[in-house]
Amino acid sequence: MxxxxxxxxxxxxxxxxxxxxxxxxxxxxxxxxxxxxxxxxxxxxxxxxxxxxxxxxxxxxxxxxxxxxxxxxxxxxxxxxxxxxxxxxxxxxxxxxxxxxxxxxxxxxxxxxxxxxxxxxxxGPAPEPLDFGSDPGGGPEALAAGAQAYLTLECEACHGAAGRGNGTSAPTLEDWRGFPIRAADLTEAWALNGGSSVNDIHTRVLTGLDGTPMPAAIDAMNSGVVSPDEVWQLAHYVASMGPRERPRLREVVRVERASEGLPQDGSDEAWGDIEAFFFPLAGQVIEVPRNFAPTVDGIWVEGVHDGSEMAFRVQWNDPSRSPDSEWDEWQAKILATMDLDGFEAPALDSTGAVTVRWPDAIRLQFPFEVPDGAERPYFLGGTTRQPVYLWTWSSNDGVGEGRGRGYGSVEPLPGELQGTAEWQDGRWTLYLRRPIAAGADGLTFSEGVPIPVAFSAWDGSSGETDKRAGVSSWYYVLLEQEPSNAVVVTPLIAILLTGAFGLVLVRRAQGRARA
Ligand code: HEC
Ligand code: HEC
Incomplete structure (x- = not known):
């Protein structure tokens, strides 16, 4: 007991x-x-x-x-x-x-x-992982088979031919709660929810994304529409649509000195030899109305000059070519869903139909004068006291120059900036060209002097206008000097040189000590 x-x-x-x-x-x-x-x-x-x-x-x-x-x-x-x-x-x-x-x-x-x-x-019992088989490997033939599977399984309907989320169904997609959902931009693999490796992509494609319109390919595979190898090849193909890793952020757009003529437009083959710089954009969330989920999350910038003129190519992904009535449903849903934070959306009538369609737009912003030190104008479009010098483009009004005293206040300036833009497969390509020396108003660029620059972008079909923008912080544009020029030590170069010389001096001192 x-x-x-x-x-x-x-x-x-x-x-x-x-x-x-x-x-x-x-x-x-x-x-x-x-x-x-x-x-x-x-x-x-x-x-x-x-x-x-x-x-x-x-x-x-x-x-x-x-x-x-x-x-x-x-x-x-x-x-x-x-x-x-x-x-x-x-x-x-x-x-x-x-x-x-x-x-x-x-x-x-x-x-x-x-x-x-x-x-x-x-x-229920604990869930068990699926058997994913093994990767038959990549290579040109695998990519071709993957491209075919992309068509067979109608991935294009949502993700678009180039994978930028601009398929014909894209404007109508919503998640299980009825919230608008973007078909992922497959060319930005670093921003895919479940990872960017071929393995990750294969798993997502096979299992689908529950709660979203993204279907699971496993049914098509089990019924023989595609083979297990073809699903792997599809994953290889998707992984090849763009860089896997987020491009490394560099502070300075190096504007190369052209050996022969400037590129004539955005599709000129000469751009192929020029380095492209990636800058991430974030939603403008400092001033109301805020924009927490901007469409444009980064832009690529290339530049080249010939000593008297400069040309830039600016590219960014935007699945809609706004203004576009095909995206009305999307715009209405975004405006109905998002916390607009004081933004009066005039874009819906009493029945919820779209009445205003905004254009796509982009701005490059500079100070009016090259600053001595680190001081720069307010990065969100300048202020009354310290305006910014703007290069503006919109899909309605084309290219222009302006004086910005805050987002809503842009005074057009007569300038010599010229440009054209083209939208293809979910991507804008903007070509800009201007003499290095400014006219009456504006900023004269000088070779070898870092010029502060910042970027803003708007996707009209997502109700983005005015302060509801995607924005970057300040970076620099640097026009490369002619190699034979005397060395002009600019602040930026001085900083770099100090570091490098410091190292040389330390090495020398160490060498001497050893001797
Ligand atoms: C009906 C529309 C639709 C179709 C068809 C579709 N997708 Fe998607 N897909 C989506 C949506 C929407 C998302 C984004 C889900 C999210 O944001 O969570 C997505 C996301 C993805 C992702 C990203 C997964 C991640 O980790 O975030 C990949 C990769 C992908 N799709 C590949 C494909 C491939 C390959 C096909 C063809 C077999 C396909 N999709 C067909 C709508 C679709
Ligand atoms: C800043 C906001 C935020 C915070 C904080 C946050 N989450 Fe999330 N979480 C999200 C969002 C947004 C999603 C959905 C993303 C999507 O649908 O693509 C999510 C999705 C998830 C998912 C779903 C993953 C899947 O496979 O579908 C899990 C699990 C999760 N969160 C767990 C957590 C846990 C645990 C914490 C706290 C330790 C946390 N989250 C904190 C925003 C947040």
């Missing part, structure tokens, strides 16, 4: 202890969740946290348990490893961050907690 009591005591202790431990774990998960996740995902996991209305895509609704980055079949729950992966690296291209600062145990706790929002996890 006595040993029975002891056993009972031990059993009770274990049970209570274990229960206490479980409660403790959930408590840890809850505390972590409330602290780090609830602001976006909502206290009850409904995807409705206080910051959610400014986001596109919206934070996940955990009570519904529809997950995108899975190794499991379409419509199935993710594995714990899948969720751990998302917590480790986040979802690139969205506001969902990675959580490298949480310990593995903390991540496991918070995963248990988000699973508890849905009864599905407790109901």
């Amino acid at each position: 006595r040993s029975g009591t002891l056993l009972k005591t031990i059993a009770t202790f274990l049970l209570v202890g274990a229960a206490g431990l479980v409660a403790q774990e959930n408590e840890n998960g809850r505390v972590l969740y409330d602290r780090w996740c609830a602001e976006c995902h909502g206290a009850e996991g409904l995807g409705d946290g206080s910051a959610a209305a400014s986001m596109l895509p919206r934070p996940r609704t955990f009570s519904q348990a529809r997950y995108q980055v899975r190794t499991t079949g379409s419509g199935q729950l993710p594995t714990d490893d899948d969720l751990m992966h998302v917590l480790n690296v986040g979802l690139p291209g969205t506001t969902m961050p990675g959580w490298p600062n949480l310990s593995d145990q903390q991540k496991r706790d918070v995963i248990e907690y988000i699973k508890s929002f849905s009864r599905f996890f407790a109901a």
Whole structure:
């Protein structure tokens, strides 16, 4: 009897202890969740946290348990490893961050907690990953087969021929909550939610992205429309559509000195030899009305000059060629969905139909005078006291120059800037040309002197106008000098030289000490 009591005591202790431990774990998960996740995902996991209305895509609704980055079949729950992966690296291209600062145990706790929002996890057996087979490899033939599978499986309908998210169905897409959703720009693989490797892309294509219109290719594969190898080749093809890694950000656009003539337009082959510089854009969220989910998330800039004139090519991806009535439904949905933060959208009539269509636009902004030190005008379009010198382009009005005293206040200037723009397959190419010396108003560029520059972009079909822009911070444009020129030491070069000379001096001193 006595040993029975002891056993009972031990059993009770274990049970209570274990229960206490479980409660403790959930408590840890809850505390972590409330602290780090609830602001976006909502206290009850409904995807409705206080910051959610400014986001596109919206934070996940955990009570519904529809997950995108899975190794499991379409419509199935993710594995714990899948969720751990998302917590480790986040979802690139969205506001969902990675959580490298949480310990593995903390991540496991918070995963248990988000699973508890849905009864599905407790109901069934643990989800199992699919068998993904093995990659037959890439190469030109694989890419050709992949391109064919892209057509066979009608990826183009949403993602467009070049993969920039401009397919004919793109303006109508919405997620399971009815929010507008962009068909991913496959040429920016670094911003794909589930990663940019061939493996990652293969997994996403095969399993689909639950809760979005992106279908799972596994059904087409199982019914023989495409073979398992062709799905791998499709993944190789998608991965080849653009750079895998986010282009390295450099501070300075180097404007090369042309050995012979300037390129004549945006499609001139001479651009092929000129280095392109990538600058990321972020939503303008400092002044109201803010724009939390800008369409244009980066631009490429190339420049060349011949000592008297300079030419630039500016390129950026925008799936709509605004103004375009095909995108009315999209525009109406964006304006109805997003937190417009004081922006009076005159674009919808009482029936919710679009009445205003804005153009696409871009601005390059410079100071009127080359600053001595690091001082530059206010980066959001200048101010009354310190205006900015602008190169403007819009799909309605073409190219112009202007004096900017804040976003809404642009006074046109008579200038010699010329340019043309062309939209093709979800990408704008803008060609700009101007004498290096300015006319009456404007900025005279000088060779070898870094000139501050900043960029803004607008996608009219997403209701972007005025302050609802995508913006960059200040960078530099540097016109290369003729090699024979005397060395003019500019501030930027001085900084670089100081570093380099410093190193030389240290090396010399070390050498001497050794000797
Ligand atoms: C700044 C906002 C933000 C915060 C903070 C945030 N998330 Fe998210 N999260 C998102 C958004 C937005 C998505 C959906 C992105 C999409 O649909 O592509 C998301 C999606 C997810 C997903 C779904 C992944 C999938 O495969 O579908 C999980 C899991 C997740 N978040 C967990 C968390 C956890 C856990 C925390 C806290 C440690 C957290 N999130 C904090 C914004 C946030
Ligand atoms: C009905 C429209 C539609 C079709 C057809 C479609 N997709 Fe998508 N796809 C989408 C949407 C929408 C997203 C973005 C989902 C998001 O933002 O979370 C997407 C996302 C993706 C992604 C990014 C996954 C990630 O990690 O974020 C890849 C890769 C992709 N699609 C490839 C394909 C391929 C290949 C095909 C053809 C087999 C295809 N898609 C067919 C709508 C579609």
